[in-house]
Amino acid sequence: FSHLPVVHPENEEWTCFEQSASLDIKSFFGFESTVEKIAMKQYASSIKKGKEIIEYYLRELEEEGITYVPRWSPCPPSPTKPVVPVVIPALPITPTISIEAPPESVNEIQVYKLDADYIKRYLGDLTPLQESCLIRLRRWLQETHKGKIPKDEHILRFLRARDFNIDKAREILCQSLTWRKQHQVDYLLDTWSSPQVLHDYYTGGWHHHDKDGRPLYILRLGHMDTKGLVRALGEESLLRHVLSINEEGLRRCEENTKVFGRPISCWTCLVDLEGLNMRHLWRPGVKALLRIIEVVEANYPETLGRLLILRAPRVFPVLWTLVSPFIDENTRKKFLIYAGNDYQGPGGLVDYIDKEIIPDFLGGECMCEVPEGGLVPKSLYRTAEELENDEIRLWTETIYQSASIFKGAPHELLIEIIDASSVITWDFDVCKGDVIFNIYHSKRAPQPPRKDPLATHGITSPAGNNVQLIDKSWLLGQDYSMVESPLTCKEGESVQGSHVTRWPGFYILQWRFHSMPACATTNLPRVDDVLATLQVSSHKCKVMYYTEVLGSEDFRCDVVEDLRFGFPQKKE
Template identity: 80%
Template sequence: MVQKYQSPVRVYKHPFELVMAAYERRFPTCHLIPMFVASDVVEEEGNEEGSTNRVERRCALDVDAPRLLKRIAGVDYVYFIQKNTLNRKERTLHIESHNETFSNRVIISETCCYSVHPENEDWTCFEQTASLDIKSFFGFESTVEKIAMKQYASSIKKVCLLLHLINTCKLGVSFVLSEKLNSMQNTVGAVFVLCFCVTDKLDADYIKRYLGDLTPLQESCLIRLRKWLQETHKGKIPKDEHILRFLRARDFNMEKAREILCQSLTWRKQHQVDYLLETWTSPQVLQDYYTGGWHHHDRDGRPLYVLRLGQMDTKGLVRALGEESLLRHVLSINEEGLRRCEENTKVFGRPISCWTCLVDLEGLNMRHLWRPGVKALLRIIEVVEANYPETLGRLLILRAPRVFPVLWTLVSPFIDENTRKKFLIYAGNDYQGPGGLVDYIDKEIIPDFLAGECMCEVPEGGLVPKSMYRTAEELENEDVRMWTETIYQSASVFKGAPHELLIEIIDASSVITWDFDMCKGDVVFNIYHSKRAPQPLRKDPLGAHVITSPVGNNVQLIDKSWMLGQDYSMVETSLTCKEGESVQGSHITRWPGFYILQWKFHNMPACSATNLPRVDDVLATLQVSSHKCKVMYYTEVLGSEDFRGSMTSLESSHSGFSQLSAVTTSSSQSQSSSMISR
């Protein structure tokens, strides 16, 4: 299996031309890069204007290997072929290199690119990818590949090992940099040392500040998985911190992490978990009898959640609320935990990616082992394990009674092994001594019910009154209602009866965003603009002007007397959306007025007599024509500043949110738009 490495985008705070001048100083040799022994030009060509230059070089590297090994191999140096393509007009340099030495046994390929930063023309970006494929190594090809790639990635971050011309070689630490800079008498020399002796701080600081310490290979896994999601995932791309949790949960195995992450993203969208904190309100019975709550933070700055499980009437809560309400409440706790981690990251100036949970078991007895209650607990554990990996930093279990081993035997098989390693269990009052609670939580915030000095607002619990119990039928209906309630709206689309949504825009630079799923059938999605509102002027609760349709949740706004190009105009190219697709996009408005989002029935093209239809086409036509189309959608209007601020990227580059729109990615048109089928 070929081993791959991909770096994040490195950013140098210097113009492209200055970086290129520094880059050229390494040829044919450079005393600042001692392992780069020599380089010979094999071929060189350029265009008449002089804007493009292509150079092929044969480069010699003095690799760090024992002399005996070099003698056995019969070589003193390792030779690489490097091809550079410099485009001065577009301000790009593309570098491709591969090994010449040992090419019958090992294939090493590397691609690098220097380009102008998309948001600052006085800065230069650098990207790098590499692959290593060992064809023959006495049966140990896979093992040697992994070891070699780790060494390669490590050398990129440390010193003096690149596969062609050491494009990101770091020749020392800060004191070396200072010494070299003091000896330089010209700007180009200073930039040379700056660019190739020190990792740029724009991305390095971001990683250290928000993600923590990552090895180059771990960093590469994060970049590759995020890039894969941007290219293939149907939906919103999660933050780097979110992706990183799934990678860590699978020890940075890309395939395994990608599988569980995609499953979780689908689950989050199906159940609208991203909007849970905005839409979920705990029932009063939970507020009164659920014995858990957030309480300051531990010594490491992690949010601290306190759960008095021994005081909780699990049977009463299940009988009064049902499994789904309890699960929804626990999910809201996890979502709140992620939010608090982000806040603490800002407060403490270092990445806080998980929380600490303190579980007090005083009062735990056999009634807590009620079978439906244990079943609900196991389901909650299963859902949390699958969708919130690596969010629990430490679990402190205090005052574990004799019945605890029975409960532990039931639940431990459902808990991931890495998670179980984070459990610390104390029986009786053992937590009060050395090695106990004070090692993890400041004495000042130990809850009062644990003999501490801090008042804890976690409810004391107690038995849920039986008068609040519900019948099995009532609980089942409540579960169905709960998971069907969503911020998304549903609409039907029929032949000759499109569904339309009206949005009034006051600020011309606003951003209309949309996210919809095609639940059934195919539609064509359009966006129109009109200076005047459709008639009649009756408004629905969402602010849309409604022309009521005789077919339920279907709204038509554009009057048949309106003329396209006269009464209203199309502002986006039509987009055909197939059944099962998720569509996400945005439109930056150019003018104030009224914008109409339209989902129109997609008519299959008629079949001519000379072109007989395929059986599959006929069946598809019959299936679509015999059913109505159904769409589930959500729209939001944002200010342009808020919209730009919501897009985060390691590269500080264009968001994948608008990557399919040529208009949006054009820097010459500030009033841009996008429509994406993901």
């Protein structure tokens, strides 16, 4: 591995920073490709940290007014005097923390200060800086996500996962909110019904709580037939089941907060590895496990308070080597691993769980209702085609659609209105890039979108799910008219709105590419500017949307219901 600065080959006034790595895997139990991916992920993380360090010092130079640094050259030693090494003591550096104040006055800021009793009762100890970060992120969500706003406890988890760095927390939180909306995770507990094979052979379940009042989940992984479950259910059904477990955990945390009178925002997981062997390292099963970990880490940060791993066998280090790189460093610090019967002594299970609720299969007296598992009968196995169709069904069970927008190729949606005074409602997220949202009206129906000529030759168009309806020969103001002012929407924003139709006919909802202004040039270009330029050059945006047409009376009822629950619709 190397990380060397070199002079740019075409401009000697520039410095290039290069990193390189070499990896040679001879044999790793058939998981050579997986280990390569793990190494690449670690390497990519290292590159990202290096970029942040370089940007930090570039900003320091800019703030000091330094726009040019001469090339360093070593001083030749004096021929008459011996070279004596000089030790320069390190200068004391006092770290400074700048808090971006909201634009409101001091009195308005005080209004948004959280109540001390509320913090103590529901959120836990927060420093003034942490409280400020929570308020600022919540208010940003209220300004950009006009619909339902997550609870403070949920926002706080993402802030803690990024050490209260608002920009980083906002990025992963917005991605998670979009993911939750796309797959309707908020309704998962009401809509997901676990197949019977999970009830019989999935060896996990909730079991009372630990000494801190956290909900306790027990997983007897060593008794689970991972291969049988994957072959009988598929990867997507297992993922959906694990997500329902996490949603249930969040609900139990809220209940325990009320019961114990103190904030409980995470749960404890006890994993019993008795019976774990090489058959659990079946590659499709490990692949499914890694994907589940990745999804959970991205969308449920700081929900695991403690992980107790008991009776770890000799094969456990192999599984740990495969899994640990996909687990956040802060999460790994919460792992406590016991080999053999070490969990029964001092510093073991009794330090975290009351003796009377220790399960009977761990030497306790409490009867545990977690299934014992066993091998899934091969008669329940499904063919690859059946599993693929089921996975497609699971991921398409969403009311939201996605579309790509390119420069010069907007995405358009046609809505036919029969009765005037109907209400067109929309709800969309800008997943990538910036877009401009328009609504047009036409008395005549646009022609159906022409079939992609590339598709007739077996070539897939890069536009994918991009639909254009307005013919290029149409004239604005003659063939169609604009009925709403254009709305510019930034990346990461969630937009809800409605339009009351005045005439029957055909309405076209349009999302088009918004060209970003050219980046300001400086003597010391920042990496963010370079990345922004690359993003503009890609000429691609992406939105996820849902629309519905309501009668005026139905719409008013919906608005009243939304206001009752504190989630008013944005009116356009």
